[in-house]
Amino acid sequence: MAVPLVVGVDGSEASLEAVDWAVDEAVRHDVPLHLVHVAATEDGAGDPVAVASERANRNSSAVKLSSEVVHDDATSALVDRGRNAFALVVGSRGLGDLAGLLLGSVSLSVAAHADCPVVVVRGGAEHRAGQFGRVVVGVEEGEGSGTAVQFAFREAHARGSGLVAVHAWSVPVGNPGPPGLSGYALQATERPPAQVLDDALRGSAERYQDVPVSSQVVEGSARQALLAAASDADLLVVGARRRHGRVGLQLGLVNHAVLHHAPCPIVVVPQI
Incomplete structure (x- = not known):
């Protein structure tokens, strides 16, 4: 079974852009796509996953898609899932990051600790x-x-x-x-x-x-x-x-x- 391309989603526009990029990458390499949302509370935890899943399916119906909601530290959860991943994909900035930061704290921490390649999706649409x-x-x-x-x-x-x-x-x-x-x-x-x-x-x-x-x-x-x-x-x-x-x-x-x-x-x- 092919190892998945794992994407961290949190409902931010940056994470949805990461989903868009990851869908194309999954198709390119013929690997499944796994969406991970790290939630602080039970209430409303599934919404970011639902939005991201709908976006992924809209971009390509050919991708084998799975998802999960995890209640844990965001960096730890993503790094853990990266131990059996084609790569980890994150947005450049999440909902909880201060507007003045050039790169979100979770994205930077994941890039520094993951065992697999980490993709930070940033830059213009082109x-x-x-x-x-x-x-x-x-x-x-x-x-x-x-x-x-x-x-x-x-x-x-x-x-x-x-x-x-x-x-x-x-x-x-x-x-x-x-x-x-x-x-x-x-x-x-x-x-x-x-x-x-x-x-x-x-x-x-x-x-x-x-x-x-x-x-x-x-x-x-x-x-x-x-x-x-x-x-x-x-x-x-x-x-x-x-x-x-x-x-x-x-x-x-x-x-x-x-x-x-x-x-x-x-x-x-x-x-x-």
Whole structure:
């Protein structure tokens, strides 16, 4: 039996936009859709689920749909259901979040603690509807990007989209090097940034040969490079390392920034 795509719903417009996105994703990957509403009280708890279910059925009658109402902490309930999920999908802001927050507290907490990929559905309608035909993946040095790259290739393949792989780098602080030696040449004495990108893409590129790939090696801020690349993308994919000896993921400053500011839906993929 296929594992489901799990969506958190709370009656907010953002969560309904997440349902819209998730329906398309479930059809794309031929997986069932499971709606989860975390209710604080018994009264009226089923209403958000009913509204979300009607919306999902209206978008596509082909999706196998199930739902449940849970009385628990929202983050704990969603993370628990993500342990056996294709991915977790949440809106960018829930009913209980303050208007000034760029990203809802539950969405951020779920992204930091889930065992499966977490999709935060945000951005304009054209981004959410997949009108650009581009998936962007951030690639970093080390082992934090392996599963993110695999996810991004699989997603681009399922969408029939192109893939843009972005690797940003900068000269190490306190290591200016000899006069006249460029930052890239300094890096080349260790591992050239272009090689970091090529090595990260090689395995998945061989598997998904139908996916057109463009590579961007950017000297400077990873945050700015990813947000710029995502400006005309349908999806931004980033990886997250597990924290040694602690529960949850090491999101880092870059992931926090793109979760709050990405102009399109963003996926945080845990490194396995």
